[in-house]
Amino acid sequence: MFKKILAAVTAAALCVSLAACGATSSSSTEEQAPASSAATVEEAASSTAETAAETLRVAGLKGPTTMGLVNLMSGNPEGYTFTMYGAADEISPLLVKGELDAAAVPANLAATLYQKTGGEIEVACINTLGVLYILENGTSVNSIADLKGQTILTTGKGTTPEYVLRYVLTQNGLDPDSDVTIEYFSEATEALSQLQAGAGTIAMLPQPFVTTALSQMSDLRVALDMNEEWEKVAGSKLVTGVLAVRKDAVEKNPEAFAEFLQGYSDSVEAANTDLEGTAALCEQYGIVGKAALAQKALPECNIVFETGDEMKADLQTYFQVLYDADPASVGGALPADDFYYAG
Structure with a gap:
């Protein structure tokens, strides 16, 4: 059954490569400090397990859908790890298996993952409108x-x-x-x-x-x-990217996830106001090849942080158009209400 899910999701991921730009190699912003020499092996293992349980593992695609995250990534905030990927089909199986908790991905991939996992995935925000x-x-x-x-x-x-x-x-x-x-x-x-x-x-x-x-x-x-x-x-906004998240990761610590979303919102605001600084970070993290290109492109990439009823309304219209064109583009059915994170 799991192999069927991965096969279907991988096929869908190949249809949403618009948001991915550049190379296909992945890299992580996480830096792990060595355990204290005074710590025992048992203490170190326990600490590592506890950190893994508390850390929100976030992935991003190289391209517009992750530009709004870079200011949050740059602060190396405690409680989150960020990993960059070049293609959506690298991220999909990791979300399905629970090896990632959240990812900035094309909107219809999030809908497909929701269907293929039996509703284990939800959408927390729209991060990119049309590009x-x-x-x-x-x-x-x-x-x-x-x-x-x-x-x-x-x-x-x-x-x-x-x-x-x-x-x-x-x-x-x-x-x-x-x-x-x-x-x-x-x-x-x-x-x-x-x-x-x-x-x-x-x-x-x-x-x-x-x-x-x-x-x-x-x-x-x-x-x-x-x-x-x-x-x-x-009569609604054109959508490109969203933040897809595993429901079990949210339910494990809803307060921490709400805090993450606030940091994400602040990061998006910075992406739209500090173009030079954000562009430099886009180059640093390999999201866009050159800072000069990123700085010119940022105002036209429609980076947003849209949640709640507004998010739901825009996505429902968008998904309906895609479904009418090809039901497989959204996983074979329109997402139910539980797909939309309510906070």
Whole structure:
């Protein structure tokens, strides 16, 4: 049964790689001090076990979903350990097995994990809103209607970028299969290289690739913000990332988890106000390659700390769109009310 769960979750994780940028190696911010020479072996073992039981083990993906965590990570706070990963499919089995307690992951992966674990996973907050933008090397596109007859270079075939694009086009009266030509590439870097090579003039890309593209192509501009276009037709915010958490980790010490969330909220506020300091930390922890890129991208990455009813409303609308496009994208069913952490 466990192997089936891991197989299903791994498949889902491959569909949510939008939020992961860069390398696939992992590293931990935790530093362990050696046991005192005066301590006995039994005392050291007991202390280690107690620390493990009290420590909240948090994972993050390299990319926008973890940018809001870096200021909390940098303080090396007592009671938490942070580990960075390059891909969602590295995190999923660790959450399923209980080797991680919480992780900043794409929203639909959290929903999939909830289904595959029988409700053992919940979502504590939205940490990143939409990061998708329509770019144009020209000036002809100023509305969704202007995309009719155009070719759009993008990534994410069969995943959330495709579902978002098709939904927005359809709600604006365009048929994604006949009114536009959508060319999909396996990675955002490939779509960007095609745009640079002149294979097309319009692309839908995520941050921070948008910032990279704008810095490399002088005539390129942001034509449409998909967050704004989503809100016009869906009446709610477009979501990218969330903090998924094991319910048993919360139930073990709800006060400590509430304290962690407060620290997370403060960290997000710092990410939106101290761009230079946060960008430096993003480079330090390998979340974004260079601080200069991170500093330019941060204001456009829509880093938030959204909880409670607002979180639930935005996620329910988002999940409904994904479910209508492909039920497997959210684990085969819409999450029940117990998926949403109430505090």
